[in-house]
Amino acid sequence: MNYPSQLIEEAVNELSKFPGVGKKSAVRMVLHLLKQKEQDVTKLGEAVIKLRTQIQYCKRCGNVSDFDICNICASPKRDQQTICVVEDLRDVMAIENTNQYNGTYHVLGGLISPVNGIGPDTLNIDSLIERIKTENTKEIIMAISATMEGDTTVFYLSKKLKDMPINISSISRGIAIGGELEYADEITLGRSIALRVPYNI
Amino acid sequence: MNYPSQLIEEAVNELSKFPGVGKKSAVRMVLHLLKQKEQDVTKLGEAVIKLRTQIQYCKRCGNVSDFDICNICASPKRDQQTICVVEDLRDVMAIENTNQYNGTYHVLGGLISPVNGIGPDTLNIDSLIERIKTENTKEIIMAISATMEGDTTVFYLSKKLKDMPINISSISRGIAIGGELEYADEITLGRSIALRVPYNI
Numbered sequence: 403m404n405y406p407s408q409l410i411e412e413a414v415n416e417l418s419k420f421p422g423v424g425k426k427s428a429v430r431m432v433l434h435l436l437k438q439k440e441q442d443v444t445k446l447g448e449a450v451i452k453l454r455t456q457i458q459y460c461k462r463c464g465n466v467s468d469f470d471i472c473n474i475c476a477s478p479k480r481d482q483q484t485i486c487v488v489e490d491l492r493d494v495m496a497i498e499n500t501n502q503y504n505g506t507y508h509v510l511g512g513l514i515s516p517v518n519g520i521g522p523d524t525l526n527i528d529s530l531i532e533r534i535k536t537e538n539t540k541e542i543i544m545a546i547s548a549t550m551e552g553d554t555t556v557f558y559l560s561k562k563l564k565d566m567p568i569n570i571s572s573i574s575r576g577i578a579i580g581g582e583l584e585y586a587d588e589i590t591l592g593r594s595i596a597l598r599v600p601y602n603i
Numbered sequence: 604m605n606y607p608s609q610l611i612e613e614a615v616n617e618l619s620k621f622p623g624v625g626k627k628s629a630v631r632m633v634l635h636l637l638k639q640k641e642q643d644v645t646k647l648g649e650a651v652i653k654l655r656t657q658i659q660y661c662k663r664c665g666n667v668s669d670f671d672i673c674n675i676c677a678s679p680k681r682d683q684q685t686i687c688v689v690e691d692l693r694d695v696m697a698i699e700n701t702n703q704y705n706g707t708y709h710v711l712g713g714l715i716s717p718v719n720g721i722g723p724d725t726l727n728i729d730s731l732i733e734r735i736k737t738e739n740t741k742e743i744i745m746a747i748s749a750t751m752e753g754d755t756t757v758f759y760l761s762k763k764l765k766d767m768p769i770n771i772s773s774i775s776r777g778i779a780i781g782g783e784l785e786y787a788d789e790i791t792l793g794r795s796i797a798l799r800v801p802y803n804i
C-alpha cells in the first residue's frame with residue numbers, strides 16, 4: 403500500500419502489530435487518532451509507554467502490580483494457603499470479577515507450547531514450587547484452559563507436585579449455566595454426563 | 604472491572620477509545636504490549652504521538668502530507684484539471700492503489716451529517732469551490748459512498764457547482780466485477796439494469 407505520509411506509514415506499521423489488527427484496521431485507527439485532540443493522543447501514547455516501562459510484577463505470585471507485593475497477596479482477608487494457578491492476568495481479572503474466590507493466585511505467564519518455543523523454564527513454575535514448599539500451602543486449584551497447551555501444562559505441573567502434601571483440584575467443566583444442550587459440543591456434553599454431580603433439593 | 608494495576612487501567616481506558624475496541628480487546632492489547640520489548644512499545648507510543656502532533660495537510664487538496672503541497676498535487680505527470688472529490692484519505696489510498704486515476708484529489712474530511720452535527724461548514728468545501736474558480740478545472744468526479752450522508756453531500760455539492768463551467772461525474776455503481784448476481788442487493792441489481800451500458804465486442 404502507498405501511504406501519503408511517512409508519519410501515517412509508521413503509525414500503521416506499529417498499530418498493525420497488535421493481534422487481530424490488519425493494515426486496513428490500522429488505517430482506520432490512524433484516521434480516528436487524527437480526529438482526536440492532540441492532548442488526548444499524547445495521553446494514549448504516554449499511557450502505552452508508561453505501561454511497558456513502569457510495570458511491576460508481584461514478587462510472590464507473578465501477577466501485575468503497582469507494588470512489590472500485589473493487593474491480593476498482601477490482603478489479610480484472603481486465604482493464603484490456597485493457590486489458584488492461572489495462565490495470565492486476564493484469568494485473574496475474570497476470577498476476581500466472580501467474587502467467588504478468596505485465595506491467592508499464581509500467574510504462570512503463559513502455557514507450555516513446544517511449537518511456539520515455550521518450555522516450562524520460561525514460565526513461573528519454579529517460583530510456584532518454591533511457594534508451596536515455604537508457605538505451607540494446602541490446596542492448588544488449576545484454572546487453566548482445556549486446550550492442548552493447557553492440558554500439557556496441567557500434566558507437567560501435576561507430575562511436579564505429586565509427591566507434595568497438598569490437594570490438587572481443577573475447575574469444573576461442563577455445560578455453561580444458561581447454556582443450551584443442543585449447542586454444546588459433543589466432548590463437553592459427554593464429559594458433563596460422565597462427571598455428573600448429585601442433585602440436591 | 605477491577606484492574607490489578609493503575610497502569611493497566613489507564614492503558615485499557617485509552618486503547619478502548621479506538622473504534623471497535625472494547626474493554627476486553629483492550630486488555631488483550633495490553634497483554635500483547637507487556638510481552639513486547641520496551642523499545643518496541645516506546646516506538647509505538649512515539650509513532651502515535653508524532654502522528655498527531657507533526658501531521659500536515661496539503662494546502663491545496665486537504666490530503667494528509669509530509670509537505671505543504673502533497674506529492675499528487677505537486678506531480679507534473681498528473682492531470683491538474685481533474686479533481687476527484689473523496690471523503691477521507693482512505694479513499695485516496697484505495698483509488699491510488701487501482702493505478703487507474705491520473706488526476707488530483709480533494710479530501711472533504713467527512714460527509715454532511717446533521718445527526719452528528721457535521722454541517723457543510725466543517726468540511727473542506729469552500730476550498731474546493733475556490734480551487735475550481737482559480738485552477739481552470741474541467742471535471743469533478745464524485746467518489747463518495749452511496750449512503751445517506753454521502754448522497755446528502757453529493758446533492759449539496761452539485762447544487763453549489765451547478766452554475767460553474769465544469770463537468771460533474773460520479774463513479775459508476777453496479778454489480779462488482781466477479782460478484783454473483785444472486786448475492787447482490789435488490790437496489791444495486793435494479794440500478795445496474797437501469798444504468799446498463801452498451802456491450803462492445
